Amino acid sequence: MKNILIVDDQAIIRQLLEISLQGEGRQVFLAESGEQAVQLAEDHRFDLIIVDLMMPGGMDGFETIEYLQQSPVYKQCPFMILTAKDQQPERDRAASLGVGDYLVKPFKLDDLFARVDNLLGAG
Template structure:
């Protein structure tokens, strides 16, 4: 079985810990970033199968990171991206789609919802050893 590599970029330590624990318990290999700049550095240097970004982070928002990622042409440029956000307005959703976000998930959400979404995106993207 392939161990999927997942990047979580979330500036709220408690939520980042919860997500990391939930995903690690399911056997995923999780790398954490606490702001948009850290996320970009990690995305530049490591291949991931799935990227989970918080919308509102210091240094760069999840939208900015996703836009940068899609334009980077790097190893992660086409990987699925889940955007976690408390901003549930239609204009924010449209902005996320334009940036190339694969799935928009409004807070609050349950870790199980996130697990289901992650598994669905990983299985549909082929993930693993592409």
């Protein structure tokens, strides 16, 4: 079973991703903030973490990734950024963190599936 964590402040995006990615040997967990993602990451082991960049609260997407990557458990875990921000500075920062993929909203589900399969090693 592959565990996927989705971190996005928009409930509709979380629900869409959960419905789309659940099943086929995958279990999906949802977090609406970076802080909630960190709590879930302490209780579960994730094979892929999908993170939005712009989130309210104390931790944005980059801070969430940086925090989780400090843990030996998540140092090698693939991350995907799913965001509306399609600017080069964000892409450069994602690359510097070793983020496995960067998908811009709005997105096509087929594109999402292909990228998730690739990051999970299924494609």
